[in-house]
Amino acid sequence: MDIFDDRKALDKGFEIIYEARDLDIPQAQRDGLTAARTNPAATKKAIQESADRIKAKVATDIKKAYWTEAKEELRRQVGTLRFNINALAEQKPKAEKKAVLALKKDFFAAVEATDFAIRSKDGAKAEAEFAKATAALDAVLAAL
Numbered sequence: 001m002d003i004f005d006d007r008k009a010l011d012k013g014f015e016i017i018y019e020a021r022d023l024d025i026p027q028a029q030r031d032g033l034t035a036a037r038t039n040p041a042a043t044k045k046a047i048q049e050s051a052d053r054i055k056a057k058v059a060t061d062i063k064k065a066y067w068t069e070a071k072e073e074l075r076r077q078v079g080t081l082r083f084n085i086n087a088l089a090e091q092k093p094k095a096e097k098k099a100v101l102a103l104k105k106d107f108f109a110a111v112e113a114t115d116f117a118i119r120s121k122d123g124a125k126a127e128a129e130f131a132k133a134t135a136a137l138d139a140v141l142a143a144l
Helices: 007-011 016-021 033-038 040-063 067-089 094-119 123-143
Strands: none
Touching (some): 040 067, 040 123, 067 094, 067 123
16 A cells, blocks of 8 residues: 655645535635635736736737637636636725736736627737737736
């Protein structure tokens, strides 16, 4: 019999699947909603990863006119960003929270314009709107 030290794997959340099945744990914890609220460093890391994916993958797909891939990747990352930005904004004082939420609103308006340009398959407009969206995303990241 071999014995392995899996403490590092357990610390990274190896047994999260069992939490999802444990009915004694509150629903928010089973769904993973409390993890973003209790660990701001991990939430910031997830936000940065989503931002990097948007800037790299979506920009490339727009230039190559891969409309479906650009649309789907943008929507996937925006869904993650929406939750994580809200989770970090909730932890800020009232004035800062209001500023972050205003910047978030501007970002999502720019994303919707980008998404519309992608669905319209208008490359020039999509690139212009994407530039606005990334600038708005950078403003949100700076406020967090």
